[in-house]
Amino acid sequence: MALRNLAIAMCLGGLSLMPVAGQETRGRLEFADEIRMVSCDPAASVPCFRIKLNIVDGQGKPLGLELPAPDKLAASMTVKAGEQELSPFYATIPSDATVAMRGRVALILIDISGSMNRVLASGPTRFDAAKSALEHYLTGFQDGLDEVAIAAFESHGVVEGIKAAKFASTRDEALQQVSNLPAPKPKNNTGLYSAVDMGLDVLKQKLANTGGGAGAPEGLLVVMTDGANEVFKGDDPGLLAGDDGLNMVAGRVTAAGINVVGVGFGDVSQIDEKALSRLSTKYYMASDLEGLKKIFTMTRTTLRNRVQATFASPWGDRASLAGRSMPVVVKLKLPTGETLTSGEKSWETPQVGVPLLEGKCEAPELLAAIHLNPPSGGGWMALLRPVLVFAGLGVSILILWFWVPWLVWPERYMGVAPGSARWAGQAQPGAGGAQAAGPAPPGFGGAGGVRPPARAPMEKTVLYPTTDVTRTRLQVRPDKDTKS
Amino acid sequence: MGLYQSLYYMSVAGGMAGLYAWALAAVIAAALTNQQNVWVSDLLAVILLGAFIGGLGVAFSDRYAGRRISAKWAFFGVLIGIVCGSLAAVIQMPITERLGEQSPILTRVIAWLLAGSLIGLGLGLRWITVNRTRAAHGYVGGLVGGALGGLMFAGLSGLAPDLAQALGFMVLGAGICFGVTLAPMLMKGGVLLFVSSGDPRAQAKFGRGKKEWELRQGDMYTVGSTSREGTPAKAGPGSSIFIPDAAIAAQHAVLFGKEGRFYVARHAEAGGQAGLARFVLRVRGKTVTSSQELRDNDDVLVGRTALKFTSRKKEQ
Numbered sequence A: 001m002a003l004r005n006l007a008i009a010m011c012l013g014g015l016s017l018m019p020v021a022g023q024e025t026r027g028r029l030e031f032a033d034e035i036r037m038v039s040c041d042p043a044a045s046v047p048c049f050r051i052k053l054n055i056v057d058g059q060g061k062p063l064g065l066e067l068p069a070p071d072k073l074a075a076s077m078t079v080k081a082g083e084q085e086l087s088p089f090y091a092t093i094p095s096d097a098t099v100a101m102r103g104r105v106a107l108i109l110i111d112i113s114g115s116m117n118r119v120l121a122s123g124p125t126r127f128d129a130a131k132s133a134l135e136h137y138l139t140g141f142q143d144g145l146d147e148v149a150i151a152a153f154e155s156h157g158v159v160e161g162i163k164a165a166k167f168a169s170t171r172d173e174a175l176q177q178v179s180n181l182p183a184p185k186p187k188n189n190t191g192l193y194s195a196v197d198m199g200l201d202v203l204k205q206k207l208a209n210t211g212g213g214a215g216a217p218e219g220l221l222v223v224m225t226d227g228a229n230e231v232f233k234g235d236d237p238g239l240l241a242g243d244d245g246l247n248m249v250a251g252r253v254t255a256a257g258i259n260v261v262g263v264g265f266g267d268v269s270q271i272d273e274k275a276l277s278r279l280s281t282k283y284y285m286a287s288d289l290e291g292l293k294k295i296f297t298m299t300r301t302t303l304r305n306r307v308q309a310t311f312a313s314p315w316g317d318r319a320s321l322a323g324r325s326m327p328v329v330v331k332l333k334l335p336t337g338e339t340l341t342s343g344e345k346s347w348e349t350p351q352v353g354v355p356l357l358e359g360k361c362e363a364p365e366l367l368a369a370i371h372l373n374p375p376s377g378g379g380w381m382a383l384l385r386p387v388l389v390f391a392g393l394g395v396s397i398l399i400l401w402f403w404v405p406w407l408v409w410p411e412r413y414m415g416v417a418p419g420s421a422r423w424a425g426q427a428q429p430g431a432g433g434a435q436a437a438g439p440a441p442p443g444f445g446g447a448g449g450v451r452p453p454a455r456a457p458m459e460k461t462v463l464y465p466t467t468d469v470t471r472t473r474l475q476v477r478p479d480k481d482t483k484s
Numbered sequence B: 001m002g003l004y005q006s007l008y009y010m011s012v013a014g015g016m017a018g019l020y021a022w023a024l025a026a027v028i029a030a031a032l033t034n035q036q037n038v039w040v041s042d043l044l045a046v047i048l049l050g051a052f053i054g055g056l057g058v059a060f061s062d063r064y065a066g067r068r069i070s071a072k073w074a075f076f077g078v079l080i081g082i083v084c085g086s087l088a089a090v091i092q093m094p095i096t097e098r099l100g101e102q103s104p105i106l107t108r109v110i111a112w113l114l115a116g117s118l119i120g121l122g123l124g125l126r127w128i129t130v131n132r133t134r135a136a137h138g139y140v141g142g143l144v145g146g147a148l149g150g151l152m153f154a155g156l157s158g159l160a161p162d163l164a165q166a167l168g169f170m171v172l173g174a175g176i177c178f179g180v181t182l183a184p185m186l187m188k189g190g191v192l193l194f195v196s197s198g199d200p201r202a203q204a205k206f207g208r209g210k211k212e213w214e215l216r217q218g219d220m221y222t223v224g225s226t227s228r229e230g231t232p233a234k235a236g237p238g239s240s241i242f243i244p245d246a247a248i249a250a251q252h253a254v255l256f257g258k259e260g261r262f263y264v265a266r267h268a269e270a271g272g273q274a275g276l277a278r279f280v281l282r283v284r285g286k287t288v289t290s291s292q293e294l295r296d297n298d299d300v301l302v303g304r305t306a307l308k309f310t311s312r313k314k315e316q
Helices: A002-009 A096-102 A126-140 A158-163 A171-179 A192-209 A242-256 A273-278 A289-304 A363-372 A379-408 A410-414 A479-483 B003-031 B039-064 B071-099 B104-125 B133-156 B163-187 B200-206 B272-278
Strands: A028-031 A036-039 A047-056 A077-081 A084-086 A090-092 A104-111 A147-153 A218-225 A259-265 A282-286 A306-312 A325-333 A339-341 A345-348 A459-462 A473-476 B190-197 B212-215 B220-224 B253-258 B261-266 B281-283 B291-294 B298-302 B305-311
Touching: A028 A325, A047 A325, A047 A363, A077 A306, A090 A363, A104 A126, A104 A192, A126 A171, A126 A259, A147 A158, A147 A171, A147 A192, A158 A192, A192 A218, A192 A242, A242 A273, A242 B071, A259 A273, A273 A282, A306 A363, A379 A410, A379 B003, A379 B163, B003 B039, B003 B163, B039 B071, B039 B104, B039 B163, B071 B104, B104 B133, B104 B163, B133 B163, B190 B200, B261 B281
Parallel strands: A028 A339, A104 A147, A104 A218, A218 A259, A259 A282
Antiparallel strands: A028 A047, A036 A047, A047 A306, A077 A084, A077 A325, A090 A306, A325 A339, A325 A345, A459 A473, B190 B212, B190 B305, B220 B253, B253 B261, B261 B291, B281 B298, B298 B305
């Protein structure tokens, strides 16, 4: 639970928290994770999808609302998958205990550019305040469940430094990482875009190694900065910068499906708020301790207000999903009559292959699947169709291989057609057929047929001496030879 | 077998490779039930595609070039395909990550283009020592095949699941093999055409299919009755134009293109007085004693086998 709050806890001392997204006040659903395809076999033969959503207000802050009773939650939800409206067969609100048991994997990136040495109004430097916040947060670290890596970044050794981050699984190890953070140097600039880019890679790799399933830990990337992306001569070559760099990293954040919390602190006028908003799924500007407490509260509320649902695929089997993009929009009808709607999130299939199952349904999901009897995938058809496709295309290949060439190049397979000539001058009068190839080479001419005439008994082959080897002729045997 | 026939059969062989790759990928994918990494499916599909196209492409190419299919070279083709397929999948990952959600169809087509072009390029590189253009043609063939296959997959999957993907794989394979085979045809300066042979073995081997050997400027070809197993290096042991005729020496004649013209010369093994007496080599009915320029439509008699030379550059 401690790491859950970490994103915000770092915003430390003294500053007021200013949630910064839009100004809408109406509640809505927000996807908290990627849409995942899971197998509900043997309860259902169709592939199923698992979704997780947070209930937030228009500004992205957790919203406390009265939710439908657990037994009516699934019926209160509708999922629009592609063009089809579906009802989930299973929905639940995970308890805090459940979430706590899953743990969380967090990567925290701390800006150590030169400006972090500036002194806050309350006394400590920004850097010292950040370290204090981290230490405070880690008091709630759950050994064995949570994992955290704390890495510093500036404009030198950005990629190497973040790649080398080690995930601590105990509080002591994590505190050691905090105390080992290098102090900011005056000449350090800020490779913010590259840091987020590399942080995503490291966290995704870590999450991939922890295995999947509903019990897998959640990932959180926290990026804390007091300024903007600033890369100058003498910094690491190839650091991302400019609009192109920002667009690239923003695209990755959107596609990664990982919670990225941006924290800007210090002098708000010096922080590139626009970039921070694009580099994170949620960002905060903090300026005092009170704001820090609010962030703690919000994070806990978000976890309580999470809804998880599972619905059957509108298509009967995985092959039918290949090559598709399935936009998903979820609606939840509250007991008050109000309807919360999510934004559109797309489930993307592999680019070349068939989508693979990302896990299996848990026991409660299987029970619900059996009880609600989701649509059958037409089991035998799903098995038979690829066999038929293979057989059909295989027969086509055989036809193309053995039959079509006979039509295209008949002379190659049937020899010389009767009546046609191989050489010019051999064609039989009145006979059609292939055009002759030209005059016959020496030794291959015939007297009017494809085959040369048979030798007469009186003919023999005479080989001339080596001085005249080019002339091999058929000669009539002298009379004496035939007589003898 | 004629050049156009080779082109046709190689394209069909490429399609066959695509079909096998699709079937095997489908079987393996069915067994993977807990895969968190979504790229595994693409990696698997592209590697299998590369392996089948590489292996069958090299094997059939050797067969249609008149050589024996060498297990060593077929395995080498498989290896090339696997490496190039893996490379394509790795390059595709960041593209998918950055572009996948905004432009799914474009991303899909790019992935297929990448797979096709890299596998085609790799397969073409197998003949880099004899024909550099094959790599370029393989690349272009893979690009075209990949684009068509990708569009087919992205556009028709909803209408015909399985079929669209299988056809996409087949079109991609056919495109690569077409490109790789087209290169020698486009680059040829002349063609040596089998006409007929007095030796039943040669007649049986080449008579029906009307075998053609493409000749390129700058290359040297050995005509003989010793089969070369393996790479068709320009000059080395064995014959690049192998004719199983008992009247043809193991290394009988040499054909070469130089400064826009083609020449035939006696091989040293078939030269000298004894060679002249024993081994027949005639052009336009005249015995070649040392070397002789070939002109368009010349008849060439080697041993008991009649060949015809046609030049791309026609006589004025």
